[in-house]
Amino acid sequence: MTTVRFLNGLTTIGGNIMEITTATSRVIMDFGMADNGSAADPEILIAEHRLPALKSLFTNPTDHRYQHEAIFISHLHLDHTAALQYLKSDIPVYLSHDSYRLYQSLAASGLAIPLGVNLHAFEYEHHIQIGDLTVTGYASDHDAFGATAFLISDGQHHFGHSGDVRLHGPHVERVQHWMNVFRSLHLDLFMLEATSFSFEPSDNIEFSVPASEDDIQQSFSQLLQTDDRLQVINPYPRNLERLLRFNQTANAYNRPVVWELPYARLLNSFYPEALIHVLASNRLNKQDLASLIPVGLPIIKHEPQRFSLQNSYANLALLTEVKPFMYLHSNGEPLGEYDPRYASLMNFITDNDGELRHLGSSGHATRQALVAIAKTVNAQTTGIWHTFQPETAEKAMQDLDTNILLPAYDATYTF
Ligand SMILES: [Zn+2]
Known part of the structure; x- marks a missing residue:
């Protein structure tokens, strides 16, 4: 039995x-x-x-x-x-x-x-x-x-x-x-x-008309071609394939994603052949320097039309340096209104000359x-x-x- x-x-x-x-x-x-x-x-x-x-x-x-x-x-x-x-x-x-x-x-x-x-x-x-x-x-x-x-x-x-x-x-x-x-x-x-x-x-567009992973990249490539503001993305790291696709799309349009170090290391460990840019900092070790391309915040600030930037909630304050920016929420944390951090994120974007766009796809x-x-x-x-x-x-x-x-x-x- x-x-x-x-x-x-x-x-x-x-x-x-x-x-x-x-x-x-x-x-x-x-x-x-x-x-x-x-x-x-x-x-x-x-x-x-x-x-x-x-x-x-x-x-x-x-x-x-x-x-x-x-x-x-x-x-x-x-x-x-x-x-x-x-x-x-x-x-x-x-x-x-x-x-x-x-x-x-x-x-x-x-x-x-x-x-x-x-x-x-x-x-x-x-x-x-x-x-x-x-x-x-x-x-x-x-x-x-x-x-x-x-x-x-x-x-x-x-x-x-x-x-x-x-x-x-x-x-x-x-x-x-x-x-x-x-x-x-x-x-x-x-x-x-x-x-x-x-x-x-009708309450939740994400669950009625599903955007696909392809749709996300299509919208992203459009923005890369038409919007000179810094394109900030917030994806969820466990959706590894989406990270890679963001990286590929941004490279194809010559506006590479500059990743936070943990994300850059994650991508590099799965896709060692990919061209991966990383936010420069003194935390980069020898191996990081051999496999990743460091980009400093000053150059991103100076030429936002040349880059995209991955930003996680913990590092939100950094975006005060790069306004105005386009904030592309792509199922990263905080995921939605049930998370109290979500309201703070929305306020931060408004207060810092950001424009919010949802660029997600439901699982x-x-x-x-x-x-x-x-x-x-x-x-x-x-x-x-x-x-x-x-x-x-x-x-x-x-x-x-x-x-x-x-x-x-x-x-x-x-x-
Ligand atoms: Zn589940």
Whole structure:
């Protein structure tokens, strides 16, 4: 008998964690938090439903209730990984080879905190045996490098996990591939993220008319050609491919992006052949000087039409030196109004002669695309989570040939 339990994230965006167990084996899918957490006691965080109720994993390094067990991470966004910082157990934590490399580079560049956990990388479509459970990761498309969808099997039953996914990104063929594999197995249960059902389409343009990664670069190239003000970009470093594309577009129009040092190092470690400019400072070491092109702030200030500048929120004050500027918000932090820093960012831009433009692309499929995914996968049961509005998603999918499950925390589902 195989059982499924849901440990968190049924009505939040992120923090969604499920556990699949047999008598001897357990896999836990994702290990995030819906908020970024703070250095509080894990027991309090469990009581507040911010950490999953897996107390021994947070308190006991070697208490193994299962002979075979592992945690699998679908991608490196904090809402899927933040609980790892509280992990005390030496339970293996698996992530895709791409995510693993990204994590190593982020940590080495100072863009992620090093985690003292037992990390393992897997190759896409290689089966990983955790006792009598088999887990297979499939490359997917989300706005995080290395994003994965999972298939979990006990030999008789098959469970799918969409991870976070979109159909308007550059790798839609990957999604098509895993959807076809899942479909052919007529899954017992397919867990689908339903972020876009959280918002009224008219309220949030990002979720109704999805801009693609291509659209971002098209708008950016237009600005590079027509606007002489300094073009400031604020992307999210875990969307590594977008960083590279910004770098390429800006180089093509002879207005190279001057990156902050951690971003420049990150890009260089993945794409050593790329021409990467970095903001000059005394923090550049010998290796940086050999692989990056330093540009000083005075020259950027003097000739803004020759450059673009990547700026993260922590270094916002630097923009007082380069006004007027165009501020291109590209899904970097602070991400939106729910973050109190967002209002400060908006005020800062207005007060400093900046003009704000949103140049983002969502990592999440639209409502229609989510219905299409559920329809294509055609599982026996489709479970909805990773959304504020599971009932709205259920309604939109009621005519499909799949049972819709809105999971409950205190239930155990047996197969
Ligand atoms: Zn997520």
